[in-house]
Structures are given as C-alpha cells and as structure tokens.
Amino acid sequence: MILHRYINRQVFMTTVLVTFILVMVLVSGRFIKYLAEAAAGQIAADALFLVMAFRMPEFLQMIVPLSLYVALLLVLGRMHMDNEMVVLQAGGQGNGRVVRSLVVPILMATMLVGMFSLYVTPRGDAEVNRIFEEQKDRSVLELLTPGRFHVKGSSDSQRATYAEHLNREKGVLENVFVADARFESQGGAGRLLTVWAKSGKLVVEDGISYLLLTDGLQYQGKPGQLDYKEVGFKEARVRIGGEKTDSRPPKVRGRSTQELMEQQADNKEALAELQWRISLILTVPIMALAAIPLARVNPRQGRFYRLIPAVLGYMLYVGMLLVCRSAIEDHKGVLPWYLSMVWIHVSAGLVVFLLYFGARLFRRRARP
Template structure:
C-alpha cells in the first residue's frame, strides 16, 4: 500500500501539471480563433466564454490520455534515474507490482475519458452549434464593432454594415454605412444598394427590427455601370435581422452515442465518429501499459532519453486513428473494407506493447535455441 500511494501521488501531481500546461496551450489557440470571429462580428463577445466552456470536455478527452502517458514516463523515468527501481526489484517488487499499483489511476483516467467521449462532449458540441446558430439572429447593434465592417449573409446575398461610433447606452450609431449586394451564379454582384447616414438607431415595430437612419443618401445600381440613382432622405428604415447566413451543417459530433449506434450502418460519418469515441477510451490503457517499459532508462542516458521517441510514438498512434477516421468519412458505397476499421490500429498498438514487455525474452530464447 505504501508503494501504491507513493507512485500514485507522484503520478497525480505530474499528470495534473502536464494537463494544466497542455490545456492552457490548446485553449489559448482556440480562444484566439474565436476572438477573431468576435472581432469580425460573427459572434458576440459575451458568448466566447460559453463556447469555450462547452468545448472544454473535448479538449480534456484529448489531453488526459497524453497527460497520463507523459506523467508515467516522467515519474517512472525519475525512479529509474534515482535507482529507486533497482531498490524495489531487490526487495522483490518487480514490474508486475508496479503495473498493479497503476491500475487505479489508469481506471480513473479511462472512466473520465469514457464519460467525456460518450456523453459529455457530444452534448457540449450540440450546445456550441446552438450558440452559433443563435448568433445569426442577433441584431447589428449587438454584433457591430465600431470602426470595423460587419459582413453577414449567404452566397447569394450579403450585407456589410459599418459605423464610425456606437453609443450602446442610447443605441445610436454615428456615420453609418450599409451595403446590400445580390450575387449571380458566377459570384458577380448584379445589384448593389448602398446607404450612408449621419446617424441611426434600432427601432422595433410589429415584432420586426429596423435600423432608423437619419440625414443620409441612398445609392442604387449595378457595379460597372453608370446608371446609378442617388436619393437623399431625412429618415429611412432598413430592416435588420432578416439577412440569413449560411447555416452550419449539422455536425455528427453533436449527436448522442445512442443515435450513432442506430445509424452507424447507414451513415459513414456516424461510423467514423463512433469508432473515434471508442478509440479515445482504448488509448488510455494501451499507452499507459506502453509507458512502463518505455520509461526504463539507464542513469547515464538521462531522464528524457526516451521521452521524445515515446511521445512521437503516441503521436503516430493517434495520427493513424485520425487518418483512418477521415478515410471512413470519405468512403462512399458498399461496406467498409477491413483496413477502414480502427480496430486493427489498436491491435497493432497492443502487439507493440506486448513486444515491449516480452520481445527481449522471445528473441533471446530463439537465439539460444
């Protein structure tokens, strides 16, 4: 029990530290991406933290297996460097006892990843999709950033809105520019309506939102032609909220595991997503078992002698799963061939782990024979 507590305490502290570092790196990169979308007016700034919160389980289900793997390499590698493993083996505590002491943390990590992969992450992805869909119905005043163009629309019609200043308390825009464009099949605008006004504010009438513009001009025509019409006005109304953006396609990642099981034979994307969720769970015990022999280093070799090759091996393992996932999604027609199943990748990984433990004995026996 003392040995179990000692190893588990060291492993827990190291894994938490590695998880924290990896989460900060991954979250920072994703947050910058969403921040750029907020600056472009695609989503509101107050929705950023909600999106990041719902994305967190997806980050953790990818990070926890790697963090546990690196934690095992660091903890067991330090024990080899400090000759603690030699002392344990001299006292009759071999690798079998070390493996048994790691059963509890590996089971906990597997359970956490399984809960995230099968239940929590799909719900989070569905909520993120819902939040992005809600942003399309928000008014210009909610999404508009002063001094920047806000473009919204679809492939056939787009609206660009610009305001030099924005008083959010009074709801008044200053120096407003609005341009509505309709596009032909080739992507060329066949109609362009441009409005400039000194000020504007949001008004609501019969449940419809309008932008009430004052003291401005309207220009209407087709780009490349000279027959433009100019109309001055004291007040004009521009309907907002009616410009529809292209809806994001429903992502299979947001569907529950039960739904994926029921349609896996009809939808290749559902099959790929289902296999990916199960694969995330299997990576935890397989790579945890691989870390024990990979952490065995000679004190002269250094603590990090095998760390980089071991991490590269993990990246190769996960990379093969991702490639297989993409291949399954792209497969069209007929049943999946055997090589488009992730099971063979896990089988190869399991055989590799078996050889790490017993390969030396097998080769020595064959050499002796």
C-alpha cells in the same frame, strides 16, 4: 501500500502539471481564433466564454491520455535514473508490482475520458453548434462595434456597415453608413448602393430584422459610371436578417452516443464517430501500459532518452486512428471488414505485449 502511494502521488502531480500546460497552450490558440472572429463581428463577444467552456471537455478528452502517458514516462524515467527501480527490483518488486501500483490512476483516467467522450463532450458540441447557429441569425446591429467597419457577404455580394456611435440606452446607432455591393459573374464591378443616415435602430417584423434609418441619403449606381442616383429620405428600411428558422439538428459530433449506436448501420459518419469515442477510452490503458517499459533507461542514456520516440509513437497511434476515422466517413458503399479502428488497437496491444515479453520470447527461440 507505501509504494503505491509514493508512485501514485508522483504520477498524479505530474499529470496535473502536464495537463495544465497543454490545456493552456490549446485553449490560448483556440481563444485567439474565436477572439479574431469576435473582432470581425462574426460572433458576439459575450459568447466567447460560453463557447470555450463547452469546448473544454473536448480538449480534456484529448489531453488527459497524453498527459498520463508523459507523466508515466517522466516519473518512471526519473526512478530509473535515480536507481530507485534497481532497489525495488532487488527487493522483489518488479514490473508486475509497478503495474499493480498504477491500476488506480489508469482506471481513474480511463473513467474520466470515458465520461467526457461518451456523454459530456457530445452535449458540449451540441451547445456550441447551437450558439454558432444563433450567431448566424444575429443582426448586424447586435454584432456591430462602434467606430469599426463590419463586412459580411459572399463571393457575389458584400455589405459593409459602419456606425460612429451606439447609444445603448436608446438602442440607436448614430451616423450610420451602409454600402451594399453586387458583383458580376466575371468578377467585375456591379451595382453599388450606399446609404448614410443620421440614426438607425433595429426593428423586427414578421420574424425579419430591419435597420430603420432616419434622415439620410441614398446613392445608387455602378462604379466607373456617372449615372448615380441620389435620393433623400426621412425613413428607410434595410433588411439585415432572414426569417427565424428552427435550429438545425446537431452535427454528428454533437449527437448522443445512444443516437450514434442507432444510426451506425446506415450512417458512416455515425459509425466513425462512435468508434472514435470508444478509441479515446482505449488509448488510456494501452498507452499507459506501454509507458512502463518505455520509461526503462539507464543513467548513462539520460532521463529523456526515450521520451521523444515514445511521444512520436503516441502521435503515430492517434494519427492512425484519425486517418481511419476519415477513411470510414469518406468510404462509399459497403464498408470492408478491415476498415475499422479495432485493428489499430489490436496492433497497439501487440506492440505493448512485445515490449513486456518480446525479449524473453526471443531469448527462448535463440536457445539451441
């Protein structure tokens, strides 16, 4: 029991530390991406933290297996460097006892990843998809930052909107500028409509959002020509949103595991997603068991002698799963028997078996 508590405590502390570092790196990069989208007016600033919160289970289900794997390599590698493993083996505590000591943390990590992969992450992805769908329907007024140009459009049309000030108490924009450009098929300049107004506010009619402008001027024409039309107006409406529609069904990553099981026979994407969720669970015990023999080093080799090759092996394992997932999604027609993630796990399990018993088998075969 003392040995179990000693190893488990070291593994737990190292796993938490590695997980924290990896989460900070991953979350920081993703948060910067979302922050840039918020600055460009694509999503509202108040939705950033909701999106990050719903994305967190997806980050953890990818990080926890790697964190446990690296923690086992570091902890067991240190024990080999400090000759603690030599003392344990001299006392009759071999690899089998070490494996039994790690059963609890491996099971806990497997259950945690399984809960995230099968239940929590799909719900979080569905919520993120809903939030982004709502952001697409939000008006320019809701996303507009005073003092900045908000540009939105496609290859054949673009709209730039600017407001000098936003009176939040009255919900009114002041000194509003709107430029609506249409481009020709060859990419040349088309019609340009420019509107300036003293003030503007959001109105909704029949489910369509309009920007009601007051006391302004409208200029319409084609760049490079002198036939611009100038029209003054007391009030004018600019359509800034489409009709409200029902939210689309969640993407395959946002569907529940039960739905994927019902759809896997007819939907390749559902089959690939279901296999991927199960694969994330299987990576925990497979790579944790692989870390025990891979951490075996002698003091001359150094503590990190096998760390980089072991991490590269983990990346190869996960990379093969991702490639197989893409192949299943893109395959047309009947899926061949060999195109399945099962064979990747079987191959990984065979490698783990050889790490434990390969040397013993080779010695037996080498005997005359």
